[in-house]
Amino acid sequence: MSLRPSLLLYVARRLLQAVPLVFVIILINFFLIHAAPGDPVDFLVGTMEATPEYLEGLRREFGLDQPLPVQLWRYVSKIAVLDMGYSLRFRQPVFELIMSRLPATLLLMGTALVVSSIVGILLGVAAARRPHTATDHAATFVALAGYSMPVFWLGQLLLIAFSLHLNWFPTQGMYDLRAPSDGWGRIVDVAHHLVLPALTYSVYHLALVYRLMRVKMQETLALDYVTTARAKGVPERRVVYVHALRNAVLPIVTVIGLNFGFMLAGSVLTETVFAWPGMGRLLYEGIQGRDYPVLMGLFTCLSVMVILVNIITDVVYAVIDPRVVYR
Amino acid sequence: MDAPLLQVEGLTTHLFTDAGTVRAVEGVSLTIGRGEAVALVGESGCGKSMTALSLMRLVRPPGRILGGRVEFEGRNLLDLREEEMRRLRGGDIAMIFQDPMTFLNPLMRVGDQIAEAVRLHQGLDSRAAWRAALAALELVRIPAPDSVIEYYPHQLSGGMRQRVLIAMAISSRPSLLIADEPTTALDVTVQAQIMELLGDIRRELGSAMLLITHDLGLVAEYCDRIYVMYAGQIVEEADVGPLFASPQHPYTRALLKSTLGPDARVDAFESISGQPPDLARPPAGCRFHPRCPEALARCAHDEPPVIRPAAGRQARCWLLAQDAA
Incomplete structure (x- = not known):
C-alpha cells in the first residue's frame, strides 16, 4: 500500500x-x-x-x-x-458567522460518522461470519428499523426518554454555562452534550453501513482468493480481517463519502431538535429570517465541503486499491 | 511395503442446498504413495474439486463432510482439531487452484502473499520470509523475480500468476501437492510449461501430487496412476499404461473416445451422449446406466460392486461381475 x-x-x-x-x-x-x-x-x-x-x-x-x-x-x-456579505439578521460578516458554526457541526458529524462507520463495519463483519443465525436476523431487523426512522422523530424520542425521564443527558445545546469553560471539565461537558445528537445522527448511517458491509463481506468470504488464503493455512481471524476486509470495505468507503452529503443535509433536522449551535441550525435560522447572504454563503460552503469529501473518498479508495489508475 | 502418504476411505461430502441434498462426494477411496503422481479425472461437476476441498477440510456451508477417513502420514485429518489442520494446510499439504485470475488477492503484493505462507509455517521473521518468497519465485522460474515480488496480481499475465500460486504452494516444501485443474485457464503452450515446471519441482522436493483434471492428455504425460470419477464416485482405478490400453469401465472407454490423441482421426471422435446426472437426484443402480451404451437390465436398480480384475486395478461395473461369474 x-x-x-x-x-x-x-x-x-x-x-x-x-x-x-x-x-x-x-x-x-x-x-x-x-x-x-x-x-x-x-x-x-x-x-x-x-x-x-x-x-x-x-x-x-x-x-x-x-x-x-x-x-x-x-x-x-x-x-x-471569501467575502460572503453581511448577515442582515446577525449583523455579522457571513463568512465569519459560518466559520464560527463550523467546528460544532464538524465535531457532531465527525463523531457520528467515525463511530457509526466503525461500529457498522464491525457488526457487518460479525454478522457475515455467522449468516442466517438468530443474532443475524435480529440485527438485520434492528438495522432496517434504524434505516427507516425519521431523524427528527428519533431525536425527540431519545430526548423524552434519556433527558426528560431518565435525566441522563442535557436536553439541548453544546455547553452548560455552569460547567468549567476550559480543560477537561469543558471536554467532558461537551462530550456529555454530544451523546444524544451524535446517536441520533448515527442510527441511519450505522444501519446503512452495517447492511452493506454484511452483504459485501459475505460475498467476499466466498471468493476464490479467500479460499487460497485458507488453503495456505492463514488463521480464520486473519482471513477475515486482513484478506477479506480490505476488499469488502472498498464499496463501503464510497458509500461513507456519499453519505457525508446526506448527513450535512440531515444536520438541519438534528441540530434544530437538539439546539446544537452548528451550521445546520444556522441554515434553519437563515431560512426563517430570509437571510439571503447567510443562506447563499451556507450553500456554497456546504457544497465545497461535499466536493472536498468526494475528493478525499477517491484518494482513500486509490490508496487502498492498487488497481486504481489516476487519470 | 511403506505405508502410503495419503489413504482416503469412504469420504462422503454432501451439499445441503435449498434445492435438496447434493451428493457431491459419495464414498470416495483413494491412495497416494510418497512422491507419486496420481490423477483424479472426470467431467466437470462430478465432485473432483469437492473431493480436493474435503481432503483439505475446506468445505464451506452449505457443504459438509459426512464421513470417511483421510489418513495422512498416519493421522486421520477428519479427527484433527481445526488449529492442527490449519498448520497442515499450506505446510505439508498445499493446493494449487484452477484460475490464477481469481485466486490471488488483488490488494496484496505478490511477495506479501507468498511471504505470508512462509511466515505461517516456518516461523520466519518478515525479512527472512521475504527472502524465502524470492527463492520460491526463482524456483518457479519467474523472470526478474526481484521486481515481480513487488507487483500486484493485476500487473501479471495468467501464466505468471499461476507460477505465483505455485510458488506460494511449494514455499513450505509440502509432501503432498493437490493441483485442481492447474492449467485449465491457460493457453496450450503455457500449459505445457506449467506442467513441466510442476514435474521438476516435484522431483526436487520429492512431493506427491494429486492432479485433478478432465484432460486425459495431461494425465498420460505427467501421472503414474489414475482414478476416474463419475457422479461423486470412483468408477475405475488403474496405472496410467493399463488404463489407456484396456479401460474396464464403459465410462472410461467413453471418456477416452471423447479425447483426441495425437494420432486419432477426427471422425473417430465421439462425445458421451446425455447429460451428467443431477447429483441432487442421482439415478438408482449404477449412476452411469442412463448414458451407458452397454447397460444391462440390473444396472438400472442394483448398485454395481467394486471388481478388482488385477492387482492395483478396480472398477465399479456389473459387466465385470458377469465376466467374473
Missing part, C-alpha cells in the same frame, strides 16, 4: 477540476435564492410602519436595487476573496 508519487499530482488535478464546479454551484445558489418568494427588506422592517422612501433607502444600502447581473457579478467577485 505504498504511496505512489503520482498520488500528489492526482490530488492537485482533482482540486483544480473542482474550481469550475464550485463556480457553477455559486451560480445555481444565486438564482435559486432570487427565484424564492419573499422580500428581505419586508422582513427587516417587520411590522413597523415604513415609508416607501425608507424601504428604497434600505434596498440601496444592501444593493438590492441593482439589476440581477450586477448583483451576481458583485457576489461572485466578493466570494473569490
Whole structure:
C-alpha cells in the first residue's frame, strides 16, 4: 500500500477540476435564492410602519436595487476573496458567522460518522461470519428499523426518554454555562452534550453501513482468493480481517463519502431538535429570517465541503486499491 | 511395503442446498504413495474439486463432510482439531487452484502473499520470509523475480500468476501437492510449461501430487496412476499404461473416445451422449446406466460392486461381475 508519487499530482488535478464546479454551484445558489418568494427588506422592517422612501433607502444600502447581473457579478467577485456579505439578521460578516458554526457541526458529524462507520463495519463483519443465525436476523431487523426512522422523530424520542425521564443527558445545546469553560471539565461537558445528537445522527448511517458491509463481506468470504488464503493455512481471524476486509470495505468507503452529503443535509433536522449551535441550525435560522447572504454563503460552503469529501473518498479508495489508475 | 502418504476411505461430502441434498462426494477411496503422481479425472461437476476441498477440510456451508477417513502420514485429518489442520494446510499439504485470475488477492503484493505462507509455517521473521518468497519465485522460474515480488496480481499475465500460486504452494516444501485443474485457464503452450515446471519441482522436493483434471492428455504425460470419477464416485482405478490400453469401465472407454490423441482421426471422435446426472437426484443402480451404451437390465436398480480384475486395478461395473461369474 505504498504511496505512489503520482498520488500528489492526482490530488492537485482533482482540486483544480473542482474550481469550475464550485463556480457553477455559486451560480445555481444565486438564482435559486432570487427565484424564492419573499422580500428581505419586508422582513427587516417587520411590522413597523415604513415609508416607501425608507424601504428604497434600505434596498440601496444592501444593493438590492441593482439589476440581477450586477448583483451576481458583485457576489461572485466578493466570494473569490471569501467575502460572503453581511448577515442582515446577525449583523455579522457571513463568512465569519459560518466559520464560527463550523467546528460544532464538524465535531457532531465527525463523531457520528467515525463511530457509526466503525461500529457498522464491525457488526457487518460479525454478522457475515455467522449468516442466517438468530443474532443475524435480529440485527438485520434492528438495522432496517434504524434505516427507516425519521431523524427528527428519533431525536425527540431519545430526548423524552434519556433527558426528560431518565435525566441522563442535557436536553439541548453544546455547553452548560455552569460547567468549567476550559480543560477537561469543558471536554467532558461537551462530550456529555454530544451523546444524544451524535446517536441520533448515527442510527441511519450505522444501519446503512452495517447492511452493506454484511452483504459485501459475505460475498467476499466466498471468493476464490479467500479460499487460497485458507488453503495456505492463514488463521480464520486473519482471513477475515486482513484478506477479506480490505476488499469488502472498498464499496463501503464510497458509500461513507456519499453519505457525508446526506448527513450535512440531515444536520438541519438534528441540530434544530437538539439546539446544537452548528451550521445546520444556522441554515434553519437563515431560512426563517430570509437571510439571503447567510443562506447563499451556507450553500456554497456546504457544497465545497461535499466536493472536498468526494475528493478525499477517491484518494482513500486509490490508496487502498492498487488497481486504481489516476487519470 | 511403506505405508502410503495419503489413504482416503469412504469420504462422503454432501451439499445441503435449498434445492435438496447434493451428493457431491459419495464414498470416495483413494491412495497416494510418497512422491507419486496420481490423477483424479472426470467431467466437470462430478465432485473432483469437492473431493480436493474435503481432503483439505475446506468445505464451506452449505457443504459438509459426512464421513470417511483421510489418513495422512498416519493421522486421520477428519479427527484433527481445526488449529492442527490449519498448520497442515499450506505446510505439508498445499493446493494449487484452477484460475490464477481469481485466486490471488488483488490488494496484496505478490511477495506479501507468498511471504505470508512462509511466515505461517516456518516461523520466519518478515525479512527472512521475504527472502524465502524470492527463492520460491526463482524456483518457479519467474523472470526478474526481484521486481515481480513487488507487483500486484493485476500487473501479471495468467501464466505468471499461476507460477505465483505455485510458488506460494511449494514455499513450505509440502509432501503432498493437490493441483485442481492447474492449467485449465491457460493457453496450450503455457500449459505445457506449467506442467513441466510442476514435474521438476516435484522431483526436487520429492512431493506427491494429486492432479485433478478432465484432460486425459495431461494425465498420460505427467501421472503414474489414475482414478476416474463419475457422479461423486470412483468408477475405475488403474496405472496410467493399463488404463489407456484396456479401460474396464464403459465410462472410461467413453471418456477416452471423447479425447483426441495425437494420432486419432477426427471422425473417430465421439462425445458421451446425455447429460451428467443431477447429483441432487442421482439415478438408482449404477449412476452411469442412463448414458451407458452397454447397460444391462440390473444396472438400472442394483448398485454395481467394486471388481478388482488385477492387482492395483478396480472398477465399479456389473459387466465385470458377469465376466467374473
